[in-house]
Amino acid sequence: MTVWTLGLNHTTAPLDLRGRFAFALDQIAPTLQSLRSSFPSGRHPQVEAAIISTCNRTEIYCASEHIALDHTVGWLAESGGVAPTLLRSHAYTLHDDEAARHVFRVASGLDSMVLGEAQILGQMKDAVRAAENVGALGTTLNQLFQRSFAVAKEVRTATEIGAHSISMAAAAVRLAGQLFEDLRKTRVLFVGAGEMIDLAVTHFAAKEPKSIAIANRTLERGEKLATRFGGEAMRLADLPARLAEFDIVVSCTASTLPIIGLGAVERALKARKHRPIFMVDLAVPRDIEPEVKALEDVYLYTVDDLAHVVQQGQANRQAAVAQAEVIIDAGVQSFMHWLGQRSTVPLIQQLNAQADEWRAAEMARARKLLAKGESVDAVLDAMSRGLTQKMMHGAMAELHSGDAASREQTAQTISRLFLRKER
Incomplete structure (x- = not known):
């Protein structure tokens, strides 16, 4: 294998x-x-x-x-x-x-x-x-x-x-703290409700932001997470219209395509009068279109961008x-x-099967002898001799076949297998 x-x-x-x-x-x-x-x-x-x-x-x-x-x-x-x-x-x-x-x-x-x-x-x-x-x-x-x-x-x-160790979520909080002087004055939006977002909400909530919102495809799951941290839940479909409300956006969903596009972010920046937005895309594939990074008032970090931060203290x-x-x-x-x-399991299984077959044959022979009136001692002696002969037959046959070199090698192997001293 x-x-x-x-x-x-x-x-x-x-x-x-x-x-x-x-x-x-x-x-x-x-x-x-x-x-x-x-x-x-x-x-x-x-x-x-x-x-x-x-x-x-x-x-x-x-x-x-x-x-x-x-x-x-x-x-x-x-x-x-x-x-x-x-x-x-x-x-x-x-x-x-x-x-x-x-x-x-x-x-x-x-x-x-x-x-x-x-x-x-x-x-x-x-x-x-x-x-x-x-x-x-x-x-x-x-x-x-x-x-x-x-x-x-x-x-x-x-x-x-x-x-x-410094987690991705902790690194995101650290970077956000470098952009915003006081995280308690920020509004934070989390997109998704999986394990990574759960961890991110926990870290950001410890900084006591002004508000927390969870946007998720399944509103019920989003509400469950939001309730734990005193936040609100919103539908993912409402995200483009409400994006301008948030200073920090952390996204991690299982979507195969970006769910936050360049146009939505541009409209949000215009509504915010170009106040900066800190964005973290923890998803693979991306949740946020990569072109967003080029916008002047957006600070977008992906999982790879966070590598330097999380490796500090290594x-x-x-x-x-x-x-x-x-x-x-x-x-x-x-x-x-x-x-x-x-690799030896099949051989072990075959050996066990062969031994069981021999044992069954000798047991059947012994029962017949007992039924004919043979003495128990004679039957036991015959059964033990029968089993011994069956077990030794292959080894004895190999010892008498082949050339001198192969017989010598066979003799050494048989000695190891059958002539071991009891410990």
């Missing part, structure tokens, strides 16, 4: 290219079905697969008897509408121990834009559940991910990897990173040992 990974992230691919391969959680199931059905059934029956898709990365994990990286690259390139050569130039491909090391580092927060952040672990667990629900997660990938979660827990318990965590890598090394070795043992 082999495992492989194809991925692209914030260090290898620009934002707009990552946006082509972003999958919302409700898209994961049909996407996995499409991926698995694309493999040739003869050489790759029942390929295990899982997809992790966040604002910073899209990664495909697969397991099968034979590696199929080229096929996986071709499938993903086609799904994103790009040439395989372009995808390869921005992607990474890993297999076996390298794939295991990578997923352990991702789960532990070592591969994130925010070093040590914990949000990725929840996103990975959501991806695993989605793969399980569609029947795409077999024994091998299940072991890989469960072990990655265990390693991540040990890293966070045994090191200070997350002690100095030097304080380098000692923790070294400790985490040691834990990850041990986890990789343990997984590869388990994966290696998996």
